[in-house]
Structures are given as structure tokens and as C-alpha cells.
Amino acid sequence: MTVGHITRILSALLIISTIFFAGCSQSPPPTESVDPVIEQPEGERFIKLSDSEADTVIQTLTIGKQGMQSWMDFAPALERSALYVSKKPQSKLALNKYGLKVTWKTLAAAIKRMQLLLPKLDANPELLAKNFTFYRLDADPQFTGYYEPALQASLTKKPGYAYPLYAKPSDLQVLNLGDIHPRWKGQRAIYRIDSGKAVPYYDRNAIDLKGALGSRGLEIAWAKDPLDIFFLQIQGSGRLLLEDGSTTHILYDGKNGRPYVSLGGVMLRKGLLPKDGVSMQAIRKYFDDNPEDTYKLLGTNPSYVFFRLSDSGPYGAMGQTLTPRVSLATDPSFIPLGSMFLFDVPMPEKDEKGAFKYGDNMKGLGLAQDTGGAIKKHHLDLFSGYGEDATWIAGHMNADGAVWLLLPK
Structure with missing residues (x-):
């Protein structure tokens, strides 16, 4: 990648208000004590x-x-x-x-x-x-x-297993901004290139409703329930319960860089959950009773997580x-x-x-x-x-x- 290319990417990233910057506090200079x-x-x-x-x-x-x-x-x-x-x-x-x-x-x-x-x-x-x-x-x-x-899942798509779990896409790019300027040390920009410009990576609605990742061979497993996938993305890792009775670990392998929005908070503000009853169990009961609201509500959280399969886990x-x-x-x-x-x-x-x-x-x-x-x-x-x-x-x-x-x- 040329210097000019990096500069164009950086300029585009800085003017996109929805881009995600993941930063952490920096350690001060070394101390003798x-x-x-x-x-x-x-x-x-x-x-x-x-x-x-x-x-x-x-x-x-x-x-x-x-x-x-x-x-x-x-x-x-x-x-x-x-x-x-x-x-x-x-x-x-x-x-x-x-x-x-x-x-x-x-x-x-x-x-x-x-x-x-x-x-x-x-x-x-x-x-x-x-x-x-x-x-x-x-x-x-x-x-x-x-x-x-x-999660009840299958490693191949079949009746009853319709909801994909995706591997990290190859076009998901991560730029360490500290490599551009020391003032951004520890910060990252997550993006993709579209027509030569850096743009935010696809959000949840684009992936789940518009099929932005379809036909790319990224599916590593298929789940029975989209809410199970949503909760797995929040937790970061889990186990797949396969049809033959075996299990395999599924681990975090990256995210789309979009901001995380609490589903429970959204449902609380909409009056869909009681103020003293915001829990994972209450959220699941609401979706069981109102399946037609599934993608409308899940889409309020644009953050999306990608996975890999493993023989062991979970890892921190x-x-x-x-x-x-x-x-x-x-x-x-x-x-x-x-x-x-x-x-x-x-x-x-x-x-x-x-x-x-x-x-x-x-x-x-x-x-x-x-x-x-x-x-x-x-x-x-x-x-x-x-x-x-x-x-x-x-x-x-x-x-x-x-x-x-x-x-x-």
C-alpha cells in the first residue's frame, strides 16, 4: 500500500462520523521504580x-x-x-x-x-x-x-438450521492509527474499501437483512435461532451443540467496528420490558411471544461479531x-x-x-x-x-x- 493510498484512506475515515475507533488508555513512560x-x-x-x-x-x-x-x-x-x-x-x-x-x-x-x-x-x-x-x-x-x-447448530445448511454464523471477511480492514500519527497511538479504524474509498463496514441490518455477506462462503455453521446468534455475539464465544450429539467451541474472531447498542436498553425505552425486569430471560420471552419483531429489534444494535471454530475455549x-x-x-x-x-x-x-x-x-x-x-x-x-x-x-x-x-x- 502506497503512502498516498494510506493518506486517502485516513482522510476518508476521519470524515465518516459513523466509523468506529477502538482505543485504550496508554501507559506512561517507563519508571525506574x-x-x-x-x-x-x-x-x-x-x-x-x-x-x-x-x-x-x-x-x-x-x-x-x-x-x-x-x-x-x-x-x-x-x-x-x-x-x-x-x-x-x-x-x-x-x-x-x-x-x-x-x-x-x-x-x-x-x-x-x-x-x-x-x-x-x-x-x-x-x-x-x-x-x-x-x-x-x-x-x-x-x-x-x-x-x-x-447453540443448537449444524455445520451445513439444512431444514431447521437457517441462520448463518460468519467467519471474519477478508475485506474487513483494520488500520492502526498510531502508525499514521503518534497522537492516535492505541486507536484503530475498522473499515472496508468501496470504489476506492474507505467506508464503515456493513452493519447488522446489511448483513442479516440485505445479505451483504451472502454467496461468499463465509458461513462456518448454521443455527436454529437468530436470537441465539445475537446472544453469542454479546458473550463473544460459546459451544455449538451438533446433531450427532457432539460439541465444538466457537470463538470470537473480530467485529465490524460499529458501536454497540444495548438491546435491553432499547426495549426498555420502548416500553417492551418492565423497568425492574431487564434480563436476558425477559428478552428471550418477549421474542418468543413476538417473533415478528426479531429483526426489527436486533437491528437496533449495528455491532456484529465474526467467529472461528475451535477444539477448546473459551478464551479471554x-x-x-x-x-x-x-x-x-x-x-x-x-x-x-x-x-x-x-x-x-x-x-x-x-x-x-x-x-x-x-x-x-x-x-x-x-x-x-x-x-x-x-x-x-x-x-x-x-x-x-x-x-x-x-x-x-x-x-x-x-x-x-x-x-x-x-x-x-
Whole structure:
């Protein structure tokens, strides 16, 4: 691609108001110190706990609610975080927020210390307070949930399986804007070329209603229900339940760059859902009762996700498999990928009639191992796993909780 071609593409991108720019906060220049540096600005901040305050947090941990029988059960998930953090530039800052500056070397040291402590924590959980400084995120973090959905599907089109799942198209282009000018470092433009000009990639309506990707051989599977595909795109990965009883993983492989619009929010504003009943289950019931509204409502979210098939999964943003009730998606500029924290959040449960309620809190060890387009600032997304219970929990979780970042003393 010539310089002139790149310039024309960039100029076109900048004047198209609907183009999607995906950016992230940039790390500041490298620092010589590997120890956390904390200041205390006014307002939202990380608050350093005293040892006695940390002990109080530890006394109420409930790792059993995370499906863990022992602290040693965290070892595989910790090893995945350790692999990711070890490959980062150790002297550079992983976190620089609210006066707290932490290098990748410090995060690596935190994980290593936790790995060494695991065999002792069942008998002596107080070792956490002796070995780690707790920094509470003073912002009432919001917790939602996501899961690994299952779809009835076929690898070939046949009666009953009419809705395609697409591989990433070859004409979907991604331009790293930092290659053009340093002021755009970390930002990307997603587009296609039409008659020599850069234009936004096809939106949901163009793909699902107008067949923009038809006859290109991009179909990797066919599903029974278009709403299943929509929910799969929101979750990012899942499993296909094939007719012969076998399963295969289907994983995120790119998106069209269009902005994400919440279907639940649209339905709420239209009065199609009760204000206190916005959940995945309520959305599905509405579509079951009103199938004629399917594409009209799904089309309000122009974002579209492409997939690939795999023998394993699901994978998070670190490129590592996720652990149910341990892995969380975070905004890396507030809680970096690979970091460890304790968290406390009320868990969705069913009452004696099967209705939703919030039950006892789950308080345990969380690992930042994923990201998400809707996960910004103090919003965390808990991976609940696979199966009916995981689906139900993810569909109902939306509550404020607490987070304590763990850094080595």
C-alpha cells in the first residue's frame, strides 16, 4: 500500500462520523521504580487498607461459592495470568490511576507470591494480609455477568438450521492509527474499501437483512435461532451443540467496528420490558411471544461479531482459557489484565417459587483475564461458566460490589 493510498484512506475515515475507533488508555513512560506508588487525590481513588482492615476482609471470604474446595484450586488460573504478565515489559507501568502506579514487574511479583502461598492459605488465610497490601477501589464497582452459551447448530445448511454464523471477511480492514500519527497511538479504524474509498463496514441490518455477506462462503455453521446468534455475539464465544450429539467451541474472531447498542436498553425505552425486569430471560420471552419483531429489534444494535471454530475455549483477552467465577473482564486502564484482587458481590439466586432474588454474597479471589467493549471504568464482568446455572446467573447479575487490588508488600 502506497503512502498516498494510506493518506486517502485516513482522510476518508476521519470524515465518516459513523466509523468506529477502538482505543485504550496508554501507559506512561517507563519508571525506574517497581514498587507501587500511591497518592491520595480527592474523589474516586484506591484506598490503602490497614492490616486490621485487611484481616476483616479476609475473615469473610467464601471461595466455596466460587466452586473451589481449596486455595490450591486457583493454581491453574493463576498460572495463566503469570504467563501473560511475564511477557509484558517489566519496567513499564501496568496501572497509573488515581495516584496508584504499578509496574508489570510488581504484578508479576504479586502473582508469584500468591502461587507460593496457596498451599498454606487453607489453614492460614491471614497470610494474605501479611503478604499483600490491599487497595480498595473507592467507586462502588458495578458487576455484571457473562457466560459460555450453547447453540443448537449444524455445520451445513439444512431444514431447521437457517441462520448463518460468519467467519471474519477478508475485506474487513483494520488500520492502526498510531502508525499514521503518534497522537492516535492505541486507536484503530475498522473499515472496508468501496470504489476506492474507505467506508464503515456493513452493519447488522446489511448483513442479516440485505445479505451483504451472502454467496461468499463465509458461513462456518448454521443455527436454529437468530436470537441465539445475537446472544453469542454479546458473550463473544460459546459451544455449538451438533446433531450427532457432539460439541465444538466457537470463538470470537473480530467485529465490524460499529458501536454497540444495548438491546435491553432499547426495549426498555420502548416500553417492551418492565423497568425492574431487564434480563436476558425477559428478552428471550418477549421474542418468543413476538417473533415478528426479531429483526426489527436486533437491528437496533449495528455491532456484529465474526467467529472461528475451535477444539477448546473459551478464551479471554489474554489468549488464555477462562475460569468460571474467577475470571473477570475489566477495563485494563483501571484494573490491568493479569492483576489479582479480592471481590465481594451479591449473587443472583432463585426463591422458593423459582423467581429471581439476590442471595448471599460471593467474596473471593478474582483475576482480570478478559476485556469487553461495554466494560468501562469501574464496571466488571464476571465469567459464570457453562450450563443452565451459569446462563441464569449471568442473565440476572447486575449489582454493586467491592474490589480490593492485591499488591505485594
